[in-house]
Each structure stands twice: as structure tokens, then as C-alpha cells.
Amino acid sequence: MNQTEVEAMIRYYTEAEIAVLSGKTIMLNGQSMTMENLADIRKGRQEWERRLAVYLKKRCGQTGYRLARF
Numbered sequence: 001m002n003q004t005e006v007e008a009m010i011r012y013y014t015e016a017e018i019a020v021l022s023g024k025t026i027m028l029n030g031q032s033m034t035m036e037n038l039a040d041i042r043k044g045r046q047e048w049e050r051r052l053a054v055y056l057k058k059r060c061g062q063t064g065y066r067l068a069r070f
Contacts, residue, residue: 003059006052013045 001009016033019026020041025034033041 003052003055006048006055009048010045010052013041013048017041017045
């Protein structure tokens, strides 16, 4: 996935979170989501935010680790 697609997924999850907090029932990935699913929606959004952070780090040439000198 590219950056635009990942950002779109984050937007979808954010919109779903707002809708559920407003008391609405929404459809996400073919599933009906209500207040009980708020934790799942937040977990999904956080996962996509993590993927975006990893993607941006790789794009900037940063690795996910650091070297230690002893």
C-alpha cells in the first residue's frame, strides 16, 4: 500500500470512531459496528497509524533500530 491508501484507512477508522461515539451504527469492512466495537475500531486505527509511521521512517531512510556502541 502507498501512503495515500494508508492515510485513507486512517481517515475511515477515524470517521467510524466519531460515528460510533455519536451513537450511530456504521459498516466497516462488511461488519456492523456499534459502541461495543469501539475498542476494535480504535485498535484498527492505531495499527494503521503505526503502519504509516513505519512507512514514513523507511521513506526518510531511517531504520527501525539503532546501533549501540560498547
